[in-house]
Amino acid sequence: QKExxxxxxxxxxxxxxxxxxxxxxxxxxxxxxxxxxxxxxxxPELLMYTYSSGNKEDGRFTAQVDKSSKYISLFIRDxxxxxxxxxxxxxxxxxxxxxxxxxxxTLTVKP
Amino acid sequence: xxxxxxxPKFQVLKTGQxxxxxCAQDMNHNSMYWYRQDPGMGLRLIYYSASEGTTDKxxxxxxxxxxxxxxxxxxxxxxxxxxxxxxxYFCASSVGEQYFGPGTRLTVT
Numbered sequence: 165q166k167e168x169x170x171x172x173x174x175x176x177x178x179x180x181x182x183x184x185x186x187x188x189x190x191x192x193x194x195x196x197x198x199x200x201x202x203x204x205x206x207x208p209e210l211l212m213y214t215y216s217s218g219n220k221e222d223g224r225f226t227a228q229v230d231k232s233s234k235y236i237s238l239f240i241r242d243x244x245x246x247x248x249x250x251x252x253x254x255x256x257x258x259x260x261x262x263x264x265x266x267x268x269x270t271l272t273v274k275p
Numbered sequence: 276x277x278x279x280x281x282x283p284k285f286q287v288l289k290t291g292q293x294x295x296x297x298c299a300q301d302m303n304h305n306s307m308y309w310y311r312q313d314p315g316m317g318l319r320l321i322y323y324s325a326s327e328g329t330t331d332k333x334x335x336x337x338x339x340x341x342x343x344x345x346x347x348x349x350x351x352x353x354x355x356x357x358x359x360x361x362x363x364y365f366c367a368s369s370v371g372e373q374y375f376g377p378g379t380r381l382t383v384t
Contacts (some may be wrong), residue, residue: 193346196371196372198373200375205378206377206378207365207375207376207378208318208365208374208375209375210372213371213372250315252318256371261323261325262308262333263324265317265318267317268317268327269314271293
């Protein structure tokens with residue numbers, strides 16, 4: 165079993181929909197949680213970065229961490245065609261420099 | 276401020292040839308990483324360097340070597356390329372969250 169499991173998708177939604185992307189993990193030592201967005205044929209870019217449990221909002225994006233359930237989510241409100249990309253979750257513990265990545269969920273937002 | 280840069284962007288090798296992928300960062304980060312990304316397999320860590328002068332194996336190190344030349348530069352070498360090494364290679368640097376380069380698309384025939 166992988167340390168980080170990400171909903172595989174692919175996911176296709178109409179423009180304006182609310183999108184929920186999810187990851188579960190097994191390592192209770194993880195404290196830092198990241199979401200990356202990767203457009204086709206580009207490198208991943210950091211989208212959201214959160215520490216421990218709780219919510220963090222940035223414009224149309226909300227990252228949610230539930231450490232008791234070992235579950236993290238990324239919500240996208242009013243989704244746009246420009247949000248079409250692969251989304252990767254990542255997490256690390258307090259002391260390690262390495263992050264563990266999910267395999268990614270590919271999202272398509274149709275006009 | 277260029278962030279993380281990688282060269283070359285594309286490369287085609289014949290089986291058995293060698294090459295070095297170059298990576299540099301200008302963010303003064305201590306940690307640097309090399310990943311490969313294959314369809315349906317996500318990002319797999321090849322090697323990483325927690326600081327200048329140190330390197331450690333990741334998940335898939337076989338067939339690769341690395342050099343942390345200084346704080347800015349971290350290179351990945353394929354000594355004898357194999358078709359199984361056809362992939363997209365990403366370099367990253369971090370202070371916690373990682374910042375990625377644009378990638379090198381490598382094809383080994």
